Amino acid sequence: MNMKKSYRPTSYIKWYYMLLISFCLALYLNWPTQFLSIADLWNRQIFWKALVFSWLLGFMLIGLMDWLCRILDHRFPWKQKFWTRLVWQILLGIAIPLLIILSIVRFVYFQNKESFMESGYLTLEFPVVVAGILALNSIYYSLSRHLNKTQVEKRLVCTIRGMFRSVSPDDIVILRRNKNSGYVVLKDGEEGRMDYLIEDLEVLLDAEKFVRINRSTIIAIACIKGWVPVGNGQFLLELCSEVPKEVKLTVSRSRKHTLEKLLNRQLQPADD
Numbered sequence: 001m002n003m004k005k006s007y008r009p010t011s012y013i014k015w016y017y018m019l020l021i022s023f024c025l026a027l028y029l030n031w032p033t034q035f036l037s038i039a040d041l042w043n044r045q046i047f048w049k050a051l052v053f054s055w056l057l058g059f060m061l062i063g064l065m066d067w068l069c070r071i072l073d074h075r076f077p078w079k080q081k082f083w084t085r086l087v088w089q090i091l092l093g094i095a096i097p098l099l100i101i102l103s104i105v106r107f108v109y110f111q112n113k114e115s116f117m118e119s120g121y122l123t124l125e126f127p128v129v130v131a132g133i134l135a136l137n138s139i140y141y142s143l144s145r146h147l148n149k150t151q152v153e154k155r156l157v158c159t160i161r162g163m164f165r166s167v168s169p170d171d172i173v174i175l176r177r178n179k180n181s182g183y184v185v186l187k188d189g190e191e192g193r194m195d196y197l198i199e200d201l202e203v204l205l206d207a208e209k210f211v212r213i214n215r216s217t218i219i220a221i222a223c224i225k226g227w228v229p230v231g232n233g234q235f236l237l238e239l240c241s242e243v244p245k246e247v248k249l250t251v252s253r254s255r256k257h258t259l260e261k262l263l264n265r266q267l268q269p270a271d272d
Contacts, residue, residue, distance in 0.1 A: 012140060013062070018059055018066070019059055022059040022061075025128075025132050026052075026054035026058055029054050029129070030047060030051050030054055057101065061100065061133075065093055065136055065137075066140075068092050070203065072092070072093075078141070093136075098130065102126075155167060155168055155169075156172070156194060159192055159193045160193075161190075169204075172187075173187055173219070173243055174219050174243065175198075175201055175218040177217075182196065202218070205218065211259055211262055213251040214251065217249060219249065221262060222240075223240045223243055224238070224240075234251060234253055234256065235251055235256070
């Protein structure tokens with residue numbers, strides 16, 4: 001059974017709700033600005049073109065914001081890094097979407113050989129777009145805080161001794177992944193197979209409890225006792241007794257700085 005699709009992190013808003021929201025916004029944007037009755041609009045091809053264009057553009061932007069907010073929730077949680085997150089949210093959640101919309105709309109007017117500045121878009125439709133994007137950011141902020149307070153503990157599904165098993169992150173020591181498969185090591189010494197991508201695991205797991213140390217490995221921070229430099233800017237982890245002795249984990253140079261910041265808050269370096 002392939003679990004990659006079934007257990008990937010889901011979006012805050014389902015795609016069909018995104019379609020509905022973007023359609024309502026497109027209808028609100030295009031209907032009042034035409035100053036015509038429903039009967040007249042029904043026979044105007046330009047209205048339907050504008051409606052479909054706005055609908056697809058809105059759906060694309062809501063999906064983009066949903067994806068960006070999930071990444072930012074993992075990298076810069078509101079609770080732990082409020083001001084850093086606020087800056088990134090303004091940049092990626094407000095400024096960039098508005099620039100994308102303006103650029104696309106200007107290009108469409110240019111292609112139709114019409115004047116963008118004389119079209120009235122900046123005074124009629126654009127304020128509604130700005131209000132919609134600000135509202136979406138507020139919704140995502142509320143959803144993020146609500147889910148952080150009320151979400152049920154995430155559990156991962158793996159195969160142990162041929163049986164599917166739901167595992168709590170608190171029971172996990174190591175998660176590793178190669179090209180075609182991955183495995184998990186539990187505190188009780190059992191090993192199982194799992195089909196999650198490393199990138200998905202980074203989103204699913206608590207960044208305060210787990211850290212990615214190289215391209216293929218994530219480890220529970222509580223299982224790290226210290227580290228020993230091994231040259232080339234890398235170092236070998238000293239692990240707790242719950243990790244099999246034959247397991248040797250080396251932190252890659254690109255991940256060293258992140259891990260050092262986490263460990264410096266809790267550990268002292270091991271003696272050479």
